[in-house]
Amino acid sequence: MKSVLGDRRAIAILLGPALLVYTLVMLVPVVWSFGYTFVKGNPLEGFRFSGIDNFARLFVDPDIRDALFFTIKYAVVMTAGQVIIGYGLALLYIFVLRRSSVLIRTLVFFPVVVPTVAIALLFQKLFQSAPRDGVVNELLVNVGLGSVDWLGQADTAFLVIVVMDIWRSVGFYAVLLFAGLIDIPEDIIESARIDGARHWSLFRHIIVPLSLPILFSSIIFSINGTIKVFDSVLALTGGQPGNSTTPLTLYMYRTAFAFSDYGYGSTIALLLTIMCLLVTIVIFRSARRDITN
Amino acid sequence: MTALLTDSTVAQPTVVAPPPPRRSRGPLHYVKRAPVALVVVLLLVIEIYPLFWMFMNSLKSSQEFISSPSWWLPSEWHWENYAVAWEAGNLATTVRNSMLATVPSLLLIVLLGVAAGFALEVMVWKGRNAVLLTVLAGIMVPGQMILLPLFTIYYNIHLTGTLWPLIITYVGHGLPLTIFMMATYFRAIPREIFEASTIDGASIIRSFFSIGFPMVRNAVVTVALVQFFLIWNDLLFAITFANRKELNTVQAGLLSFSGEYGQLDYGPLFAAICITMGGILALYLFLNQRIMQGLAAGAVKG
Numbered sequence: 314m315k316s317v318l319g320d321r322r323a324i325a326i327l328l329g330p331a332l333l334v335y336t337l338v339m340l341v342p343v344v345w346s347f348g349y350t351f352v353k354g355n356p357l358e359g360f361r362f363s364g365i366d367n368f369a370r371l372f373v374d375p376d377i378r379d380a381l382f383f384t385i386k387y388a389v390v391m392t393a394g395q396v397i398i399g400y401g402l403a404l405l406y407i408f409v410l411r412r413s414s415v416l417i418r419t420l421v422f423f424p425v426v427v428p429t430v431a432i433a434l435l436f437q438k439l440f441q442s443a444p445r446d447g448v449v450n451e452l453l454v455n456v457g458l459g460s461v462d463w464l465g466q467a468d469t470a471f472l473v474i475v476v477m478d479i480w481r482s483v484g485f486y487a488v489l490l491f492a493g494l495i496d497i498p499e500d501i502i503e504s505a506r507i508d509g510a511r512h513w514s515l516f517r518h519i520i521v522p523l524s525l526p527i528l529f530s531s532i533i534f535s536i537n538g539t540i541k542v543f544d545s546v547l548a549l550t551g552g553q554p555g556n557s558t559t560p561l562t563l564y565m566y567r568t569a570f571a572f573s574d575y576g577y578g579s580t581i582a583l584l585l586t587i588m589c590l591l592v593t594i595v596i597f598r599s600a601r602r603d604i605t606n
Numbered sequence: 607m608t609a610l611l612t613d614s615t616v617a618q619p620t621v622v623a624p625p626p627p628r629r630s631r632g633p634l635h636y637v638k639r640a641p642v643a644l645v646v647v648l649l650l651v652i653e654i655y656p657l658f659w660m661f662m663n664s665l666k667s668s669q670e671f672i673s674s675p676s677w678w679l680p681s682e683w684h685w686e687n688y689a690v691a692w693e694a695g696n697l698a699t700t701v702r703n704s705m706l707a708t709v710p711s712l713l714l715i716v717l718l719g720v721a722a723g724f725a726l727e728v729m730v731w732k733g734r735n736a737v738l739l740t741v742l743a744g745i746m747v748p749g750q751m752i753l754l755p756l757f758t759i760y761y762n763i764h765l766t767g768t769l770w771p772l773i774i775t776y777v778g779h780g781l782p783l784t785i786f787m788m789a790t791y792f793r794a795i796p797r798e799i800f801e802a803s804t805i806d807g808a809s810i811i812r813s814f815f816s817i818g819f820p821m822v823r824n825a826v827v828t829v830a831l832v833q834f835f836l837i838w839n840d841l842l843f844a845i846t847f848a849n850r851k852e853l854n855t856v857q858a859g860l861l862s863f864s865g866e867y868g869q870l871d872y873g874p875l876f877a878a879i880c881i882t883m884g885g886i887l888a889l890y891l892f893l894n895q896r897i898m899q900g901l902a903a904g905a906v907k908g
Contacts, residue, residue, distance in 0.1 A: 317804045319731055323811050338778020356758050434879050438876070445676075448677050570846075
């Protein structure tokens with residue numbers, strides 16, 4: 314029997330095409346991109362070898378410091394927001410709304426599938442202050458507070474990005490955590506209830522420990538996703554004001570295409586890849602241990 | 607795993623916590639429920655009002671949007687904003703481009719990904735774990751890492767000016783997650799089924815198509831949906847490889863429309879956003895259950 318499932322020709326036919334595409338589109342470009350980190354220039358003007366200049370530049374470039382800082386700040390704040398609010402929603406779905414949670418779940422999830430550009434443009438208008446106020450400022454003016462130039466200042470622009478991206482993505486984390494919470498066996502909760510565990514103590518000592526694996530992988534998943542933030546920031550603020558809302562992804566894009574510097578662009582991409590790699594190693598470790606089987 | 611295959615993950619959400627028996631529903635009961643009701647109403651407002659606001663303003667003249675409060679209904683309903691948006695936003699072209707890029711990508715991803723998942727999980731051979739790990743590593747690679755080499759390659763083999771670069775990139779970039787999800791589904795099926803089917807002399811390729819593929823049909827739909835939303839919503843590859851007006855996808859087109867046109871005329875801009883969301887909204891409501899389950903499954907396992 315081994316021989317049938319080990320048929321080499323069949324394996325080649327089934328796996329070959331996928332492996333070929335994967336190699337050409339992913340593996341070769343990754344190695345190639347790594348090669349770019351040692352050169353300066355672009356295909357039109359030509360390349361010249363620059364040794365480790367690009368890596369040295371990473372350490373002295375103030376823009377990279379800002380972009381790295383923004384990326385990490387965004388990843389930390391977003392991960393906290395996505396997981397905490399998502400967990401709150403998941404608990405609400407299961408323990409409070411119960412059967413009637415379908416409508417809320419459907420609505421809260423909807424922005425997850427909507428194109429990010431559309432949502433970003435919508436939020437740009439909701440929070441705008443010129444040439445006229447958006448509805449957020451209208452509201453503030455009506456309750457006697459002044460209108461705020463939300464997207465014109467670094468701090469408030471960051472706030473708008475976070476509010477939008479939480480609005481956009483939290484439904485996904487709610488469903489993810491919800492799916493994990495359903496897997497908690499009913500009899501465990503029942504027997505805890507019989508033993509006198511109520512509300513907070515039930516939550517603290519039964520629900521939280523049993524949902525730790527899914528909470529943990531949500532955290533890792535969220536970090537891995539938010540490090541790659543690109544669409545929403547590009548469409549909402551374009552990295553402005555100044556470079557204050559420019560993540561690494563956008564900085565890489567600008568370096569490569571606005572300044573035609575493939576070498577340094579690839580070096581930033583490599584930094585980004587290493588960050589994702591480190592986080593993902595943790596994903597697979599935890600997933601192997603806790604989630605699959 | 608079997609739970610995912612039998613669609614029960616989301617379908618039966620409420621078995622966990624049977625409500626404790628309530629003896630009376632006096633006034634106290636409703637007072638206790640009030641905070642919950644408040645939270646629910648607040649959630650509904652937060653989710654729906656921005657969309658409502660956008661829709662209302664897509665029907666206003668620019669003059670009205672500038673001069674009067676924007677939070678409520680328009681005084682006159684300018685449906686022609688939608689026609690203007692459709693024309694000026696070049697939406698017929700961008701929707702066509704998005705479809706031309708998405709549909710072939712999805713077909714290829716599913717076909718290649720399912721076959722590869724089968725070969726990696728069901729078939730027995732040396733070194734499959736190494737190959738599996740190499741492919742899975744691709745899940746974490748950000749698009750930026752493959753962007754410049756691919757751009758160079760497409761330029762050199764004269765594929766710029768067509769949608770092929772997008773299709774090729776989407777397939778390659780989408781394969782790792784697809785293969786991983788498919789491998790997970792195939793793991794749940796006993797190998798004996800495939801061994802038995804080949805006893806009568808059917809080749810393993812044939813039993814893949816006649817038995818393997820049909821057995822993971824539901825999973826294939828789920829995987830295809832996950833990939834659909836990832837591809838349809840992509841911006842990075844779209845603005846890099848299809849960076850000219852006649853090749854713009856919906857996302858790229860909307861972004862440049864907002865830059866060129868959005869500061870002048872608000873009604874059509876809001877209308878263009880509404881149109882872009884509308885199609886997805888319809889699709890989402892139609893496939894809601896499966897999408898949630900699919901994304902959750904892909905995420906938990908991926």
